[in-house]
Amino acid sequence: MSVRVRFAPSPTGYLHIGGARTALYNYLYAKAVGGTFILRIEDTDLERSNAEYEKLQIDDLKWLGIFHDEGPDKPNPKYAPYRQSERLEIYNKYAQQLIEKGLAYYDFCTEAELEAMKAQNEAEGNDPHYTGKWRNSEHFAEAKARIAAGEKTAIRFKAPKKSYTLNDKVKGSVTYPDNMVGDFVIMRSNGLPTYNYCCVVDDMLMEITHVIRGEDHLNNTVRQLMIYEALNAKLPEFAHVSLLIGSDRQKLSKRHGATSVNLYRNENYLPEAMCNYLTLLGWSHPAETDIFTKSDLFSLFSLERFSAHSAMYDLEKLKWVNGQHLKKMENADIINMLTTLPEAAAFNKQDAAWKNMAVTLLKQYADFISDIPKKADEMIFDEHIEMKNELLEILGWETTPKIIDYLAGEMNKITTPFVTEAELTAWMDFAKKDLAIKGKPLFQGIRAALTGQEHGPDLKLLIPLTPVAIIKKRLNLLSKTKQEKDG
RNA sequence: GCUCCCAUCGUCUAGCCCGGUCUAGGACAUCGCCUUUUCACGGCGGUAACAGGGGUUCGAAUCCCCUUGGGAGUACCA
Numbered sequence: 413m414s415v416r417v418r419f420a421p422s423p424t425g426y427l428h429i430g431g432a433r434t435a436l437y438n439y440l441y442a443k444a445v446g447g448t449f450i451l452r453i454e455d456t457d458l459e460r461s462n463a464e465y466e467k468l469q470i471d472d473l474k475w476l477g478i479f480h481d482e483g484p485d486k487p488n489p490k491y492a493p494y495r496q497s498e499r500l501e502i503y504n505k506y507a508q509q510l511i512e513k514g515l516a517y518y519d520f521c522t523e524a525e526l527e528a529m530k531a532q533n534e535a536e537g538n539d540p541h542y543t544g545k546w547r548n549s550e551h552f553a554e555a556k557a558r559i560a561a562g563e564k565t566a567i568r569f570k571a572p573k574k575s576y577t578l579n580d581k582v583k584g585s586v587t588y589p590d591n592m593v594g595d596f597v598i599m600r601s602n603g604l605p606t607y608n609y610c611c612v613v614d615d616m617l618m619e620i621t622h623v624i625r626g627e628d629h630l631n632n633t634v635r636q637l638m639i640y641e642a643l644n645a646k647l648p649e650f651a652h653v654s655l656l657i658g659s660d661r662q663k664l665s666k667r668h669g670a671t672s673v674n675l676y677r678n679e680n681y682l683p684e685a686m687c688n689y690l691t692l693l694g695w696s697h698p699a700e701t702d703i704f705t706k707s708d709l710f711s712l713f714s715l716e717r718f719s720a721h722s723a724m725y726d727l728e729k730l731k732w733v734n735g736q737h738l739k740k741m742e743n744a745d746i747i748n749m750l751t752t753l754p755e756a757a758a759f760n761k762q763d764a765a766w767k768n769m770a771v772t773l774l775k776q777y778a779d780f781i782s783d784i785p786k787k788a789d790e791m792i793f794d795e796h797i798e799m800k801n802e803l804l805e806i807l808g809w810e811t812t813p814k815i816i817d818y819l820a821g822e823m824n825k826i827t828t829p830f831v832t833e834a835e836l837t838a839w840m841d842f843a844k845k846d847l848a849i850k851g852k853p854l855f856q857g858i859r860a861a862l863t864g865q866e867h868g869p870d871l872k873l874l875i876p877l878t879p880v881a882i883i884k885k886r887l888n889l890l891s892k893t894k895q896e897k898d899g
Numbered sequence: 900g901c902u903c904c905c906a907u908c909g910u911c912u913a914g915c916c917c918g919g920u921c922u923a924g925g926a927c928a929u930c931g932c933c934u935u936u937u938c939a940c941g942g943c944g945g946u947a948a949c950a951g952g953g954g955u956u957c958g959a960a961u962c963c964c965c966u967u968g969g970g971a972g973u974a975c976c977a
Contacts, residue, residue: 568975591901600975602975627904631904661970696913700925702925720905721904723911729927729928856936865937869937
């Protein structure tokens with residue numbers, strides 16, 4: 413039987429980093445074993461669900477490069493529909509079957525009654541389970557009558573009093589004691605199913621073979637095990653992946669800052685890098701490498717290499733991973749991504765040859781794609797020089813005025829928009845021989861004169877990229893500063 | 900409270916299932932050196948961990964128990 417896995421988000425907000433990781437694991441596993449990856453929308457919480465979020469989450473998955481084989485937008489008639497809100501009849505049908513088999517019952521208890529029941533159980537030291545009268549089959553006729561009269565009611569599942577054992581692919585053998593859960597609601601009085609019930613009905617009907625999801629569902633699983641049993645359905649394999657935590661070691665949530673995928677998308681993180689980093693948070697590559705693409709994993713992703721403990725989400729390493737992917741990218745792809753970036757305005761005005769050279773130089777200084785135009789603005793287009801102490805010191809050197817005067821003269825002869833590397837080399841040679849300057853005063857003096865900086869990239873690469881007009885302005889400013897300082 | 904899960908450098912982890920090859924390996928971060936007549940990139944190296952206590956065993960990071968710590972669940976949310 414071929415593998416079928418699913419990612420089942422609730423459209424109650426943006427796609428979360430943790431959700432993306434779960435989706436990714438499912439996707440990778442499907443790819444690794446030639447299975448099918450299904451997207452199911454769990455929108456049974458009417459108050460919080462929103463169709464707009466469904467769209468946004470799917471967009472984010474696409475951006476990450478996580479593509480589903482089946483879903484609301486790619487239905488397979490055998491399994492459709494893929495939105496739980498469109499499957500209500502199905503849930504009702506199975507709920508009726510459970511009632512007929514005596515495995516579930518109508519429950520008319522009010523919220524107040526339920527609370528009183530709980531309080532009483534607590535006071536008497538009993539398990540906090542349902543002990544209402546409707547569990548007793550002798551009230552079934554009364555229940556039927558009230559239903560017939562049009563009354564709305566919840567349907568509660570009769571939890572078997574026995575222990576269950578789950579063989580989880582990540583956690584190993586997990587045994588749930590026989591008093592862990594009491595009777596629980598499967599159909600709410602508003603006609604909508606509850607998670608632990610409809611999840612099982614769908615997984616059964618959609619023939620899901622492997623459930624890969626967050627550890628927060630580990631305790632829920634006992635309820636689901638009961639439903640599988642009651643429905644006489646085949647059990648899938650379960651893999652409960654550890655949770656992502658913030659720097660305070662609490663489950664990762666909004667208050668930890670940037671936890672929505674779209675935030676990273678807006679900040680131009682590379683989707684491959686996001687996937688790479690997310691995969692690493694709880695799973696290890698068999699070759700112990702840290703940098704890889706999704707397709708690298710298609711042949712070797714497995715459920716065997718998950719770690720059992722939670723992982724802290726760390727921006728530092730994500731930044732490094734992003735930088736590694738950036739450095740491996742083709743210049744053409746980087747240039748292409750930059751065309752839509754507003755902060756790359758100055759960069760985008762240049763011609764193709766210039767851009768190619770600039771990217772080769774600048775990507776060594778960048779962790780993020782947006783660092784490239786940022787560095788271009790700082791190192792190439794900036795005409796306002798900050799008179800830092802270090803720069804003032806260089807200006808104070810005996811040899812520096814000579815360099816500035818000489819270079820200003822040479823620059824005035826230039827009629828092209830850019831200086832060539834050969835011209836720059838000739839100037840350096842002249843300064844060395846005819847001006848008799850050498851060592852630090854030579855190189856740092858020229859750098860200061862031309863760029864207004866003490867440090868930066870190799871001048872032979874940087875200066876041919878810098879517009880002559882800008883260099884002239886810097887030279888002017890510098891010689892003015894020098895004169896003021898002297899006078 | 901109760902139940903379940905987890906525990907290796909600051910962080911992500913390898914090793915654990917099938918005890919000896921572990922004076923515990925890699926990566927991020929950090930520090931130092933080399934390279935670059937600068938900076939960054941890169942290269943090399945350093946600091947840094949088996950939570951604690953009991954067992955079992957000739958031998959335990961690895962198996963068992965307890966303690967401690969952390970997390971999750973305990974809804975007519977998912």
